[in-house]
Structures are given as structure tokens and as C-alpha cells.
Amino acid sequence: MNTYRQHSGTSNSDSDNDGEKHPKIPERQSSVTSKRRVTFSSNNVNGISSPTKVRPRRLRTTSRSIDERISFCGRNPIYTAGRPAWYDASGEIKEAFVIGICGGSSSGKTTVAENIVEKLNVPWVTLLSMDSFYKVLTAQQHEQAKATNYNFDHPDAFDFELLLETLRNLKMGKQVEIPLYNFTTHSRETYTVKIKKILYGANVVIFEGIMSFVSKDILKLLDMKVFVDTDADIRLARRLERDISERGREVEGIIQQYTRFVKPSYDHYIAPTMAYADLIVPRGGENQIAIDLIANHVNRELHNRGVKVRNELVHRSDIMCDLPMPSTFYIIEQTAQVKYLHTIIRNKDTDRDEFIFYSKRLMRILFEYALSLLPFENVTVETPQGLIYHGKKHVYSDVCGVSIVRAGECLEPALTEVYKDAKIGKILIQTNQQTGEPELHYLRLPRDIANTYVLILDATIATGAAALMAIRVLLDHNVPQEKIALLSLLVSKQGVHTIAYAFPKVKIVTTACDTQLDHNTGFICPGLGNFGDRYFGTDFIGYSSDTDDTPTSINGNGSFQPCTPESPLSDSRKFLNES
């Protein structure tokens, strides 16, 4: 009986190390958290501004990603803060929470959006502006626009198809490219903003625009709809001020455009969509109570949707224990020799040198066995005697080991000993001490990972939470499940079931499988202790922990010190194919 469901194996288009050239994005677009200058000005008439927030000229659209938590090593992004699971305990991706903000021009939509972002205090927020989706104008329309004769306030002015596709992708956590719009030239820039790290960046998307509630398809994607309702005279006053200072316009043209297009459009298209709103915010960005309400609601939603992967895995483990082992599970033959090696490394009295020596022997056996599971094809070679030998060769020549830092790194040398051209990638996953959940902290993969056969390396698989995250990352980088194998010296039965349930095509290869998992500590029983601690000799100095699968924290404050004398993390030579 096959107890494992079929998995869609979704893979998102994303590549961390794609080395593509990205245009230098003007500071304004790169982050919403860059603070606006606040100055005191005397022009506080009509409630427009007091104090006036002087914005830099906004010549272009505001779609952008908040990605301060990602720093770069060369062109390779590094995750400097832990990304909690973006999928559930079955490996399925969880959708982002999308807030739609609608309202007339200059009603304060952008201001409200930015204030929500500040209040939310979630680093994983992306702003998407409808301005980015103005259609590209023909030469004739360009002339009309210059003469204030083109209707930018009609639904036809927007590329709804592209907008819908972009929003759908953002909701699914996929990478998107956003056109940049220039209000001065009425045209798209030749380059786009690639919201590059959306995949592990956005769990909240804020989408704002004058027609954001006009399309039924878009409405369906919005989890929360907010309408910013600001008096028409204030909107006009703000628009005058903004269009002159930020969009290079003249008063006469602004008034002409307003009376001819902006006002009728508001009355005809925009105001009626107020009926779709869950919340109407009078006065826009100055309405702190409304901003607080929205932020609180979103925080609650995020909390409720919060993925408790590890927790759920531990609770599921009892049910899973009785299942037959999946067909994707491979264990080396349990010979007396293999048992002998395990006896040494499992013995608490084995000293570090012996531990390293004998675990390395086991690793070699593990890799030889794992490589034998890769597909082969027939070949013939000529021997020195001039005779033909009918042999085999691997179908995949590119093999990549992706180690789950830190314990997984111990397996790297053994991999390159048996497969000398293996590429190496690394993933650092740690347990959040407050939530107990795994978090992604660091990721470095070869650029062409999707074309390789990937061996995920970890010393032990206990709950399977870290392995689940590592596999999800690889799928997100377009590595198909069929080309992923998870290699470990010791696994728990529960961990195997967890992985096989979520990813039924991923191979799990090991040298031993223990049946028990301690619910309190998460340790495999009888187990071998904390592999990384014993291997790196850190078991007595309070610095420790390997992956989410080893229950102790790195040093209590979650910081990571990668380069111990034995740790190959410092060996950058192995990052093949990276720039």
C-alpha cells in the first residue's frame, strides 16, 4: 500500500546565485524603510501638511521589496536573519497575505501603505504600486500625454494582465520583475526592478493603486481591502503640490487633467469600488487608529497562519511510526562491519579522534552506496589489452552536495573523495529559541543547481524539520524531487516518514535507522548524541548546535560562528561555478 500522497513538486523560478546584472536602483525604490526627511514648513494650509514631510522627488513608481535582511557576498545573497518556514508541515508553500489599498489619486494610499509597513514590524513585506503597470504608450499617445490629453485615469490605461500575473506570483511567493514607471516621461524605464528575494522575503504584500479594486480577478487575490477616503479638495491640493514638486508638472496642466480625467474617473470608477472595502480609512496616512487596526489585524492573521512545522512533525511522529518504510528509503546493508563502525561512533566514551575517524569510514560507505543509486547508462571502453569492456557510467555528470551547516559539512570531504568534481552548496538552518521552529539563515548554492543531481548532506535526521526546509529550498530553485537525495549517517523512522510524506520522490539514504525520537529533546534514540559537537569538539564549551534537527542552540543567542578549525565552511574553493 502506498501511504504517501503525490506531491505537486512545485518549483519556483528563483536563483540565488544567478549572477545577473541588476541595474542600480535609485535609493527611493530600494527600500521603504529609508526614512523620509521631516521638516517644518510654513505651508500648512488646508490641512495639507504640518509638519510637511518633504519627500525626495518621486519620479518613478514605488513598487519595491524590503530586503534589508539580505546582504550580499559579491553577488551572492546571504540571509542575515532567519526566515521562518514558508511552507507547511507537508512541504506545501503558504501564500502571502495580500492587502489591497484603493483610493483616489493623492488620497494617501502610499502613505498609508508605508505607515502599515512601519507598524507591522515584519521584515518580509513587499509594496506593489499599480503605477508600475501603466501601459507603454504609442508615439501618438505620448504626444497626447504631453499635451495633458491622455486619460491615465481609465482602466484601459493599465496592463491588468501583467498586473494580475505579477500579483498571483507574489502571492505564491515567486520571484517577479516589476516595471519601473517614470511620471515625467510617461514611460516605463528600460530596466525593471527584480523583486529578487521575494521567495524567502514576502509574507505580506501591500498592493496600492487608484484602480486596485476594479478587476474582479484581482479582488479575489486580496485578503484585506482598504479604501483610503480623503476629501476631494485635499486630494486636489496634495496632487497640485506633488505633481509640481515630484512629477515636473505645471499648475495649468494639473488642473486641466484633474477636471477632464481625474475627477470624472474618481466618481465613475473609483468611488463605487469603496463598496468592496473591508475597511475605509478617512483622512489617509494621518489616521493612526486605522493604521494600528490594520497592522494588528495583519499581525493576528500572520500569527494564525504561522507555520508550526517542527511542532506538528513531533506530534505526527507517533501516527507515522507504524507505517511501512517508503520505497524511497535506502539503507546500506547492515553487515557486522557496519555495526562495528556504529558501535564505535555511538559509544559515549569514544574520544573525538576516534569519532572522526570511524564516522568518516561510514561516510565513505554511505557515498559509494548513494552514488550507486544514481541512474547509469551502458558504455564500453577498451582495456590496455585492446579488448572491450562493457561498463556503466553515471547519466548525471554534475553532482552537487548541499550540506546543512554545521554537521552536514562534516560529510563534504567524504563526498569529494568519492566524487571529486562534486560541487558544494550550503544551507544554514537554526532553531528559533522562542518558537522552536526552524529558520533559514544562510544559503549558498551553485548557480546551475537545477541541472545537477543534488545530495543533501546532514549527519543525522531527527524530526526532519531541517531536511524539509532544505528540500523546499532546492525545489524553489527548480531542482526536481527526482534529482534530490537526502544523505545522513543516522535517521529516525519518524524523520524518514516526514520527508517521504512531504516529498515522495526524494530518496533518503542512510547507514542506520533508529525507531525512537525523544519528544522532549528531539534526539534520536538510542542515537549517537550531537554529531556536530562530537565531531568539532564543542560538546563541552557551550558553543554548539548543528541544524534544526539537533535540539541545542548554537550559543543561546542564535549567532553563528562558522569557521572552526575543522569546519570546511571557510573553504571557498568548493563554490564552483559561482562568481
Ligand SMILES: Nc1ncnc2c1ncn2[C@@H]1O[C@H](COP(=O)(O)OP(=O)(O)O)[C@@H](O)[C@H]1O
Ligand atoms: N496626511 C498627510 N498630510 C500631508 N500630506 C500628505 C498626507 N498624506 C499624504 N500626503 C502627501 O500627499 C501626496 C500624495 O500622497 P500619497 O500617499 O503618495 O498618495 P497616493 O499614493 O494616494 O497618490 C504626497 O506628496 C504626500 O507626501
Ligand SMILES: Nc1ccn([C@@H]2O[C@H](COP(=O)(O)O)[C@@H](O)[C@H]2O)c(=O)n1
Ligand atoms: N504618466 C502619468 C501616469 C499617471 N498619472 C496620474 O497618476 C495618478 C495615479 O497615481 P497616484 O500615485 O496619484 O495614485 C492618476 O490619477 C493619473 O492621472 C499621470 O499624471 N501621468
